[in-house]
Amino acid sequence: MKFPATPRLAEFCAGLAFLFFSLSAVAAEPDAENAGQKAAMLCAACHGVDGNSTLPANPVLAGQLPETLLKELNDFRRADGKPAARNNDVMGAMSAVLSDEDRRILSIYFSRQKPVPPTLDASPAPNTSPEDAGTAHVAPPEFSERAKTAQVLWRRGDFDRRIPACAGCHGTTGKGLPSQNPRVAGQHSEYSVAQLKNYRSGKRANDREKIMRTIAEKLSDKEIDALSELVAGLR
Ligand code: HEC
Numbered sequence: 001m002k003f004p005a006t007p008r009l010a011e012f013c014a015g016l017a018f019l020f021f022s023l024s025a026v027a028a029e030p031d032a033e034n035a036g037q038k039a040a041m042l043c044a045a046c047h048g049v050d051g052n053s054t055l056p057a058n059p060v061l062a063g064q065l066p067e068t069l070l071k072e073l074n075d076f077r078r079a080d081g082k083p084a085a086r087n088n089d090v091m092g093a094m095s096a097v098l099s100d101e102d103r104r105i106l107s108i109y110f111s112r113q114k115p116v117p118p119t120l121d122a123s124p125a126p127n128t129s130p131e132d133a134g135t136a137h138v139a140p141p142e143f144s145e146r147a148k149t150a151q152v153l154w155r156r157g158d159f160d161r162r163i164p165a166c167a168g169c170h171g172t173t174g175k176g177l178p179s180q181n182p183r184v185a186g187q188h189s190e191y192s193v194a195q196l197k198n199y200r201s202g203k204r205a206n207d208r209e210k211i212m213r214t215i216a217e218k219l220s221d222k223e224i225d226a227l228s229e230l231v232a233g234l235r
Pocket residue numbers: 012039040042043044045046047057058059061064068069070072073086087088090091094098106182194
């Protein structure tokens with residue numbers, strides 16, 4: 001394994017060594033839920049103890065399909081010195097210390113947690129400027145165009161550009177369709193933007209039959225931003 005020796009990563013690996021031992025203790029636990037909760041302490045700093053991450057770069061795991069969580073945890077592992085199917089230094093290091101059983105328990109645990117929508121304070125400010133005051137019923141043109149673009153792609157896709165409707169696979173409300181199509185509803189838009197761009201550039205290449213790469217290739221930056229905003233708002 002080869003990792004860039006940044007101080008952040010060194011510090012992180014020291015933490016991993018400690019947590020690895022606490023996880024071994026957990027493996028002996030008969031109660032899966034309890035074991036899952038203890039194991040999740042490993043993940044809490046970044047994803048929240050119940051999988052409701054508050055940092056936009058770290059995905060919300062709460063309520064994600066267990067099959068998705070398990071697949072992604074497996075894909076982050078490097079095998080035989082080859083790059084991981086999903087290449088990410090932090091999660092690669094994380095996943096390397098987990099046993100098959102840890103991955104299974106953690107996937108069940110996080111899938112059972114309830115996704116908590118961000119509080120009103122944390123949501124983006126309404127798209128109005130002082131000049132709009134009193135005319136709030138007239139949506140600013142930029143907003144409506146963006147939202148409309150995203151909604152059309154989400155619900156209907158774009159036949160001419162051969163983009164299938166996102167909802168067809170992720171579900172109308174973005175809750176995901178078991179067992180293969182992940183939940184995207186309520187996800188941090190920053191994370192979704194990053195993933196869609198990673199599929200587009202091929203940096204993320206662990207989607208079976210290039211499903212998401214083929215779609216993301218056709219999306220502009222603006223469309224990616226608008227779609228990510230839309231899914232962040234789905235409940
Ligand atoms: C130091 C921060 C950090 C820690 C600790 C961490 N993660 Fe992550 N995790 C991330 C980041 C960042 C990503 C996004 C990676 C990417 O962009 O590909 C991620 C992605 C994931 C994903 C993919 C989610 C998806 O929707 O595809 C899963 C599953 C996951 N983490 C599970 C875990 C579990 C389980 C643990 C604890 C054993 C853990 N993570 C610990 C930062 C962290």
